[in-house]
């Protein structure tokens with residue numbers, strides 16, 4: 001898989017040998033009717049990794065942009081996620097088929113269980129076993145989870161065969177998630193950091209703006225560089241070309257130890273999104 005070479009985006013090797021670009025582009029809250037254009041721009045800017053989900057309703061636009069880009073399908077890494085209403089085995093298999101159809105792909109790069117939903121009447125272990133079936137038939141290169149806590153992962157380890165390749169969780173300077181990240185790392189699971197700039201909430205923090213001023217970078221670049229140096233995968237979302245360019249321009253500077261520590265010191269265990277231990281929302 002070729003990363004966008006001129007921009008220097010590194011790849012990370014997942015536990016089954018598949019390579020994922022460490023920086024990608026997220027499309028949560030990109031309206032379906034705008035998605036083909038927005039993702040087309042991101043691909044022009046140099047992104048080669050797109051993070052979508054059935055829940056976002058915009059997989060068709062992602063597929064359209066990939067198809068129209070003129071870039072070989074094998075050079076673009078695409079992730080999607082199983083929606084919350086499809087946790088039963090048969091529903092999960094059908095939902096995966098729909099994703100492939102909407103994207104217009106023969107094969108997806110990464111498919112995730114979006115939320116564990118620990119309070120619903122379908123056990124997420126059943127859902128994970130359906131993911132294993134999907135993986136076994138070869139139409140997805142890697143499978144993983146999102147918003148899984150260590151207790152949820154321990155059950156998967158005990159009751160199923162395949163270890164998730166990634167765990168996509170909320171991480172940013174106000175929610176450092178060091179315990180879950182360490183658990184993931186100890187079990188060869190790559191952590192992906194969602195809402196990496198906390199949807200903008202961390203960008204006015206004086207500790208971050210001070211580093212940005214000193215380095216002549218934007219606050220978003222400083223925060224995203226912090227994630228990259230911690231080793232997580234990130235996929236900031238923006239509908240603006242200028243911000244897309246900023247957010248991928250991270251590979252020609254570094255934060256020193258003091259800068260990294262200063263940002264890590266901002267942690268206050270503050271979520272911007274739902275808590276996976278209590279979130280049981282099923283879209284109707």
Ligand SMILES: NC(=O)C1=CN([C@@H]2O[C@H](COP(=O)(O)OP(=O)(O)OC[C@H]3O[C@@H](n4cnc5c(N)ncnc54)[C@H](OP(=O)(O)O)[C@@H]3O)[C@@H](O)[C@H]2O)C=CC1
Pocket residue numbers: 025026027028029051052114146147168169193194195196197198199200203218220221235236237238239240243244246247273
């Ligand atoms: N697995 C899960 O449960 C979840 C996964 N995700 C994934 O993570 C991705 C990223 O998270 P998301 O919640 O979108 O939030 P982000 O942390 O990426 O922040 C996006 C917001 O920040 C603004 N922004 C982007 N770049 C800049 C910049 N350089 N300077 C100032 N503002 C900026 C955007 O505005 P604008 O667009 O106007 O530029 C938008 O309002 C999602 O798109 C999705 O793929 C997100 C939530 C949950």
Ligand SMILES: O=C(O)C(=O)[C@@H](O)[C@H](O)C(=O)CO
Pocket residue numbers: 028053055114273274
């Ligand atoms: O964006 C996602 O991937 C999500 O799961 C979130 O939208 C989450 O479902 C949420 O914030 C609901 O309010």
